[in-house]
Amino acid sequence: MRRGVLVLVCLWASVAGMAGPVPCEVQAADPPKVAAAEPATIDQLMRQLADLRAQKAEIEKREKATLAELKERLQLLRDLLKDLDLEPLPTPKPTPTPKPQPVTSFRVLFVVESAETLTAAQSGVIYGRAVSDYLTARTTPEGGKPGWRRLEKDDTAESETPTIKALWASVRPQLTATPCVVIEVNGKATIDVLPATPEAAIKLFKQYAGDK
Amino acid sequence: MADFYKGIPIIDDEPGARDLMYPPGVGRGLVPRDYELDPPEMFAPPDQMQLIPASEWDARFDEQEATQSSLEHLYLSGPNGTPAFEHLDQNGFPDCWAYSTGHAIMLDRLKRSPGVVPVRLNPTAVATMLRQTNGGWCGLSAKFAREHGFPEEGTGPGQWPKLSRRGQDTPELRAAMARNRVEEDWTDLTRPVHSQNLTEAQSATCSFNNIPGPEDFNHWAHSVCRIRHVRIERGSWGKLILNSWKGWGRFGLGVLRGSKMPCDGGLAIRRTTT
Numbered sequence: 262m263r264r265g266v267l268v269l270v271c272l273w274a275s276v277a278g279m280a281g282p283v284p285c286e287v288q289a290a291d292p293p294k295v296a297a298a299e300p301a302t303i304d305q306l307m308r309q310l311a312d313l314r315a316q317k318a319e320i321e322k323r324e325k326a327t328l329a330e331l332k333e334r335l336q337l338l339r340d341l342l343k344d345l346d347l348e349p350l351p352t353p354k355p356t357p358t359p360k361p362q363p364v365t366s367f368r369v370l371f372v373v374e375s376a377e378t379l380t381a382a383q384s385g386v387i388y389g390r391a392v393s394d395y396l397t398a399r400t401t402p403e404g405g406k407p408g409w410r411r412l413e414k415d416d417t418a419e420s421e422t423p424t425i426k427a428l429w430a431s432v433r434p435q436l437t438a439t440p441c442v443v444i445e446v447n448g449k450a451t452i453d454v455l456p457a458t459p460e461a462a463i464k465l466f467k468q469y470a471g472d473k
Numbered sequence: 474m475a476d477f478y479k480g481i482p483i484i485d486d487e488p489g490a491r492d493l494m495y496p497p498g499v500g501r502g503l504v505p506r507d508y509e510l511d512p513p514e515m516f517a518p519p520d521q522m523q524l525i526p527a528s529e530w531d532a533r534f535d536e537q538e539a540t541q542s543s544l545e546h547l548y549l550s551g552p553n554g555t556p557a558f559e560h561l562d563q564n565g566f567p568d569c570w571a572y573s574t575g576h577a578i579m580l581d582r583l584k585r586s587p588g589v590v591p592v593r594l595n596p597t598a599v600a601t602m603l604r605q606t607n608g609g610w611c612g613l614s615a616k617f618a619r620e621h622g623f624p625e626e627g628t629g630p631g632q633w634p635k636l637s638r639r640g641q642d643t644p645e646l647r648a649a650m651a652r653n654r655v656e657e658d659w660t661d662l663t664r665p666v667h668s669q670n671l672t673e674a675q676s677a678t679c680s681f682n683n684i685p686g687p688e689d690f691n692h693w694a695h696s697v698c699r700i701r702h703v704r705i706e707r708g709s710w711g712k713l714i715l716n717s718w719k720g721w722g723r724f725g726l727g728v729l730r731g732s733k734m735p736c737d738g739g740l741a742i743r744r745t746t747t
Binding site: 375376377378379381382384385387388389390391393396397405406407409410411412413415416417418419420421459 | 522586682746
């Protein structure tokens with residue numbers, strides 16, 4: 262056990278030693294010495310280019326070799342930690358930037374309680390022509406029917422299309438207040454408050470549908 | 474003809490309205506109530522309806538017009554302002570009281586499944602199955618719709634032929650009927666079917682909430698489906714109805730005004746089977 266700890270310390274020192282800047286034996290090229298009044302000739306410029314390319318190739322070669330050595334030593338360290346039953350330090354992973362997924366399914370359910378008296382504005386959103394036209398054109402159809410409905414909170418949707426039926430079964434237990442709107446995008450359902458106006462409703466639906 | 478609302482004929486007390494109300498060869502079928510036999514009771518309104526006061530009607534009508542969100546707009550949402558479905562025709566049978574409920578169920582379907590033509594129902598079958606072939610009331614057909622559902626029109630299995638008294642009452646038919654049941658409605662169930670009614674305030678509230686309903690009119694001996702309360706002109710309101718006579722009015726629509734407007738029997742269909 263003591264020997265293992267010793268090896269560990271040595272390896273840490275070794276790795277720590279590499280944490281500084283990697284010495285580079287390639288000297289920076291001197292600026293071309295050209296007489297002030299005379300521009301460099303094509304031959305001189307060609308030679309400079311060849312030198313620079315050679316230096317670049319050498320640097321890349323050394324970078325590769327250093328990286329390989331670093332990986333090898335880190336692997337040794339990991340193996341040792343594993344032998345000692347110590348968890349290796351987690352490698353921090355960069356947080357991936359979420360990319361917008363293409364919308365493959367888009368469905369909407371307006372939910373009302375038929376015993377409640379809606380306000381004029383709520384009726385305009387739920388039954389209005391502009392909202393209706395947008396949803397009929399944009400939602401995912403199934404069985405020849407558009408992908409949106411106006412449902413009553415006590416509906417069973419037994420005779421509905423399979424997807425609407427499944428969507429309703431998944432969100433119905435979560436409904437707390439009516440009227441509201443259920444928006445499904447790529448299989449994920451969200452229960453939202455009813456927008457105040459038809460314009461606001463279309464704006465909201467466009468956001469979910471990925472429309473500009 | 475006295476007047477029009479958006480090209481839809483208005484039925485009021487003008488002499489010309491009689492021609493519209495009683496064209497030759499049509500069937501009606503409402504049995505006017507015999508008040509000596511069935512005296513009027515105190516009317517008990519359906520519970521818990523949040524009434525929309527008349528002071529709000531103008532604003533609500535304007536909003537419906539601006540957003541095209543009324544049942545009238547939904548019904549006339551076909552190409553170029555045509556109906557979304559062809560209205561039913563009782564074709565001389567005295568079954569208006571079943572057609573008014575049938576139309577209300579179909580309008581509820583249209584409202585809830587936009588862009589989908591509702592299944593055509595067969596109210597003649599309801600009158601036949603109830604052995605009520607000499608007239609009735611919308612409350613009776615609504616009771617049947619609540620308990621059994623409405624048959625579908627057609628000649629396939631589980632369907633009843635159009636305008637026929639000779640359909641087959643089979644298990645398939647009953648199963649299909651269950652898909653067209655009334656699940657919730659505003660009905661005064663404490664009253665017998667011939668006296669179930671809505672006040673005008675309740676009827677108007679349902680109209681502004683896009684809840685259709687069958688209504689009986691003794692003065693017409695007829696039952697039709699209420700669709701909407703409409704403002705014919707400032708201060709003058711009418712009741713937009715869908716009749717069950719082919720070629721009548723504008724796509725079956727007419728407006729009852731003045732003394733012709735209040736119903737003698739009525740209910741509102743809030744939810745049907747989905």
